[in-house]
Amino acid sequence: MKYGYLIDMDGVIYRENQLIPGATDFVSALLATGTPFLFLTNNSAPTAEDLAVRLRHLGVHGLSAKHFYTSAMNTADFLSETHPNCTAFVVGEGGLVAALHEHRIANDAISPDYVVIGEGAATTDKLTKAHELIEKGARLLATNPDNWCPVSSQKTRPGAGALAAFLEASTGRRAYYLGKPNGYMFQRARRKLADSLSKVEQVVMIGDTMETDIRGAVESGLLGYLVLTGSTKIEDVGDYVYQPARILQSVAELTREVLTGEPATNPVENGAGTTRGSAQRHGSRHQTDVLALHKPRPRPAMTK
Secondary structure, three states: OOEEEEEOOEOOOEEOOEEOOOHHHHHHHHHHHOOOEEEEEOOOOOOHHHHHHHHHHHOOOOOOHHHEEEHHHHHHHHHHHHOOOOEEEEEOOHHHHHHHHHOOOEEOOOOOOEEEEOOOOOOHHHHHHHHHHHHOOOEEEEOOOEOEEEEEOOEEEEOHHHHHHHHHHHHOOOOEEOOOOOHHHHHHHHHHHHOOOOOOOEEEEEEOOHHHHHHHHHHOOOEEEEEOOOOOOHHHHHHOOOOOOEEEOOHHHHHHHHHHOOOOOOOOOOHHHOOOOOOOOOOOOEOOOOOOOOOOOOOOOOOO
16 A cells, blocks of 8 residues: 655654654655655744755755645645635744745735734734734634644743634634644645655554644544654553554654555554553643634623
């Protein structure tokens, strides 16, 4: 069977600007065999070109912009497909601005159709402007639901989901979240793989996060492979209703399989039997399981 791979980056290929052992050999095997693959990331800040350069500096060579698909690119695809000729007020960084510009979605700070939220250092003035535009009728859209993202084992940063939640609370309006685990992200990525010269019979999502990578794969009809080199610990897998098709120590376990076409021996082929854990967590990382998601957030009445 011919596999195509969608691959998360942080926690799968690298961690804290350090390559995960075996990641280079895995990518080299994909390139050498002509296996269709695409790096899938919820980070909307970098462009695809930025990511190719970053991996080259880390020691992964042979990649180009065509090998990457970000939540910023997914957002631009969504808007151009569902609302051609729309305008947007953007709270985000270069990758998001560039993706929208490439799809001819004009920046509009007067009367935009959408306020689009991505990663980045949002100023109070910019969030206040976004609040005003939403109150005037602009729709709120976030590139991804990540409330926070890991920077290192001891440090995190606010994500697009946190900024969107700020505006949800201040305006009483609900945001629509793109990126993983939204099925639109996986459908567009699978379409890009289908455009490859090689025929893909089965698509696999490789990720380190149950809430986005594995959930999105399951809900989109893909195989979800969980690697234990990132944010999810083996003892936590049993807490989830949806389960990965395979659990791997790292992507290094797939290198021989890609080269030979023979499935690797894996001691845990299905995560359904894993035990529940009680590891401490930093709090809800994603905005995807909020109750009454489509109802407006309650907002206190204005007082004089």
